[in-house]
Amino acid sequence: MSDSVEINLSTPDKFNIIEDIIKKKRKNKDFLHLTYQAYKISSILKNQVLVISESLKNSSNVSIFDHQILAAKKILFDFNGTGMLADEVGLGKTIEAGIILKELIVTGRINNALILTPPSLVPQWKDELSTKFDLEFLSHLDDDFKGFSSHNYVVASLSTALQPKNLNSVYGKTWDIVLVDEAHSLKNSETQKHIFVKNIPKKKLILLTATPVQNNLKELYNLMDLLQPGILGNWKEFKRIYVDSTDLRKVNPITKDYLQELISDLVIRNTRKEVGEYIKFTNRIANTHIVSPSADERKLYTSITAKIRNLYQSNSSPLVLMGYQKNISSSTYSTKNALKTMKTSEIISSDEYDEFMDMANKISVDCKMNHLLNIIKNNGSKFLIFCEYIATQNYIFDCLTDAGLDVEIFNGTMDPSQKKEAVNNFKNNVQILISTGAGGEGQNLQFCSNIVNYDLPWNPMNVEQRIGRVHRIGQKRDVQIHNYAVKNTIEEYILDLLYTKIELFTLTLGELDVMFENLSPNEITQKFFKQYMNSVNAEEIKNKFTVLGNEWKKNKSLVQDTVSTFNQNVFKNFSLGSVENG
């Protein structure tokens, strides 16, 4: 039996009423009834529960935690649906937003909603709202999407919504609520994104970000000003009062408490440390496998790469060539597939095609597959294998089933019911699921704790998306991540840069965004390809990737330093406590 919990009794007289009575001081007699009513109403509101809380707690589709209910209550009852959810990554900001939306819809307080997210998260949002909250949103990617003003519940990418062709449609009605995910993208008030969101006609606004401050306090000011214009005064005043005069990144220690109070009227932040006492977060363990190719594999890779490099240097379309390079790094099946397309589009001649195909046909099993089979066979638990291409998916499927293993597949060509069935089959019957891309977005696969990156997404964001499928609240075991690359291929250099040099796994999605802030996902991958194509030998490639790594590593430490300084100064003792006491 435990020791008893402690009761902490406090009887504050913060208005010095007892002292004033001794001094025979009367005051504010006209306000007695109103003051009494004000406290009474506050008590009733604080006792209020969410209409949907019981149904959510009993739902088998979603696990709800106390901090999420508290955050939703605070936004709904104290902030009237306008505020910032700034929980640290992995604590379920999407769930909190889902609770808020569901409560507002169920209680008839909103009739429409617009969710704006980064492009890659649109399907995930749509799916999570549907599967976890029974809320059907339409996205701009859907066939039956007829424009923003034609639908009541829309999830879209921010970059799509602000395109000139969509502006009239978005501005065409007053949205009951607008929700912006990864809202740090609005941190600069001069940008098109910030101005666009500011101008959307809306009654409520919710911003979601794990990193409300990335470089300096102006960013926080801009986000707060978007939520409630004028709340922090003008920037000049704000800077004078709350920002350290010597460093824009630091809070003025004298006024820190006031800033904290102002922020707590609009911002909720739960930290992993606080909720960690009742939510156990497991570790991510990265296992890097640089596998030596067979002589045939080596010959095939170097021959086709030489051809691609020649074409690259003779100004052929780099994007198309990059696609082929990715294919030949993935598997023999995807290489053969790429060769067929290269021949059809006359990038290679028939002779070259035959020559390369002969080489490919000599390869019986890929070196990566030999290694993977050993790992899976020695481990009875479930494996989620990711690859970029359907050809590679087919290859892995054939090899694993030939080896007598139970396998299911998941890819973008399947309809929602097939996808659901595949996930159920993986959960209940088979040992292995092979998924393309960041497939399975929105699916909860926490019952599996082994991930295999059979080929490597060159875009670091996609790596995080893949891992995020299983490493989330509810995962009970440490997550083993197996990353494959073949020795002396471009993937080996990328793997080394992303995982060894900049320790990708220690970063959160928000931090990744900042680290690569001036680069789109395409630009990141093109950067890798360019360095690789422009190098004549292994040493040169290594040097170029080292330079790239050092540059990003510098960004990384700056981001982490700023975020941690700000957290210590402003968010310390702020988040969950203020929610509970609210």
Place this chain on the structure above:
Amino acid sequence: MDEINSLIKNFVMEYFEKIGCNIKNSDGVYLVAIPVDYRQIFNSENLHVTFEPEVSKITSAELIIPGSIILQKILMNCKSKSPITTAFAVNSDGNNGYAVRLFFDISIMGNEKYFEVITLDMDLKTHEKINFEPELEIFEKLDFAQIDSSGISKLFFKSIEEIRKITNKIEEKIFQKNNKLLDEMEKNLSLNNSKKIEDLQQICSNSQSNGEDLKNFDLMMDKIKILREQHENAKNLLKIKYGVIVNYDLFAATIFKY
């Protein structure tokens, strides 16, 4: 309109009237002209508000419901007033003496939470609780200066004991629930920790019997020591997390003759 919304509407309208606003009602939209002294609170000279969700959908009026920013500002303004008034008891002969009505904002916070406003009438002389709740009417002419309020500090502490008697059952319920949770958490914690320590002890004894390097043995012993310390820290953290916080916050008082 449900009870809370009706309560809010009456409260807000009373507030606007009390601070001297000029109010015009047009089909459920109230145009409220704010007096100069209060404009800073609302950052505005005029407010367009409504209490009807349907009206808010077809107009630009701000809907005042739980969570509304305007409501929040009014609540905050009223809650900062801390009135001290004098009164007389309407349904009493006035021969009993003087008493004080204390207004408390109560919060009891554990895993479950409870919030309530409680008033308590205490005799100024005997410091005893008055066992009926007289209806009070503000009476400014009461000679406050002549009333002996020197024992008010003692009376205040006595009033806390009385409130505790009222909230005792709720406090006990929240306390028991937190105790149960703490117990469960501690059991899990101990179980996990024991397992880790057992594993390490097993490694230690294996390395001893294999005659392996003593350095490894010392390393394991250090790890066990750290685990035990971490366990104690975690236990203390849990006790803090599952502690129950009880606040009796005094926010107003009325001295009265009864």
